[in-house]
Amino acid sequence: MNWKNLSLFVVFSLFSIGSFAQSNLLNAKSASEIGQKSLLDILVKSDGPIPYGQVNDKDVLFGIKVWEKISLSEKANESYYFPIDDTEDSEHKSLFQVLLDGVKSGAITEVYDSSDFKVQRTLKDIEASFVKVDTTDVGIEYLNAGEAVPDEYIDRTELRSSDVSAYHILGMWYFDRNEGQLRYRLLGIAPVVVDIYTKGSENENFVELFWIFFADARDVLYQSYAFNPKNPMNPINFDHLLNSRRFSATIYKADNQYGGRRIDEYIQGNDLQKLFEGERIKELIRNLEDDMWKY
Template sequence: MNLKSLSLIVMFSLFSIGSFAQANLLNAKSASEIGQKSLLDILITSDGPIPYGHINDNDVLFGIMVWENISLSEKANESYYFPIDEVEGNDQKSLFQVLLDGVKSGAITEVYDSSEFTNQRMLKDIESSFVKVDTTDIGIEYANAGEAIPAEYIDRTELRPSDVTDYRIKGLWYFDRNEGQLKYRLLGIAPVVVDIYTKGTAHENHVELFWIFFADARNVLYQNYAFNPKNPMNPINFDHLLNSRRFSATIYKADNQFGDRRIDDYIQGNDLQKLFEGERIRELIRNLEDDMWKY
């Protein structure tokens, strides 16, 4: 047996052990124990996400801020979209539901109206963005008569995971001179959803629901797992999924001589050229690392 074969066997063995331990399927003595976490899993989860290392500003030789769009219509991004419906006995949620539940519970507080992270918003400020309550004509008659409005005459509309079309992320590519390599730090994330006030109409509009400062959401994302289509027995937590850049994204804005002007502000009416411009920026970032080693 050669070294390569031995390495593969060890890798798959460790992979399988970790996979089955999470579900507790093979160790359960009764059906009620299926899905219960082992003590080892509980201890691992309690440690929280791997903390970011401290970076001194003087150690950053260059950096470029980049905004990207993650389209949920792409197959590579399915893990961020599903499941769109809650399934009994399954704790997995879509990324949108994870973020929304975190905001509602107060576990995520760094919520802003834009990627500049200057105007922080409270739950009461943004609740109308994902919940709409309407009163029917009959309900209005009850109100005008000074009577309590029966529940059947109140229409409550809430955004669902299926209403999310994209995610927008903001991050910094930078060259760390201590480690001599190009690195990426994710700074913010925003779900793009159907505007609840145009939902169901002929002219649905899509808006950024809110921007979350990513570091504040890491604990919540670490505790929730995405479906892994390659191995359903081994789900991946959202913190690892996003930090390892396991998604397909297109650049729609980056630092440039115009500040941080969007690509569609200076390239209009040509989607292919916009795509090429995003790839040009991506190639520029790659070349910056190569240039560091030439001088």
């Protein structure tokens, strides 16, 4: 066995041990011990997400904010969509359920109405956006009679993971002169969901439910894991998944001379041209690092 193969064997062994220890499935002496975390897993998880480094404005030679759409209809993005049927005993949750639970519990507080992060919203403010309560005709008769409406005559509709069509994300590509390389920093994320008041109708409308300042959600995302189809024994937390840009996305807006308008606002009626514009922005970012080194 040469050194290369030996190294790969050691790395794979450590990776496998860490993966199996996560569920304790192979070490359990009884069924009740399945799922118990090892001390190593507990310590690693308690460290939290890797902190972002401090970046001074004067060290940013170039920066551009980019808004992207992560479509959940693409197979590459399935890890953010499934499972759509969330249960309390499930090991995994969809990204939408993780974010919504974080907002409901108060673990995520930096919730805003748009990506400019100026108008903050509370749980009470946004609750009407994902929960709709209607009274049936029979229930209205109870109200008219001055009586309490029984629960069976109240229809409660709440958005689920299956109602999410995409995620909008805002990030910044920048060239850090200290590190001498192009970097990316994720700034915000918004679930795009069917408007609860048009849900089930012929003309369903899709809207941004809310915008979350990403740095505030990192702890919650770090504690929550997405299913890894390539290795189910080694799930990946959402913080790592998003920060490492493990998704397929299209640019729908970027800093521009048109007053910050979206691509579909300054290019209308030509879908192919809109696609080319998004690719042009991507190419600009790809060439940014090379262009900096030429100077």
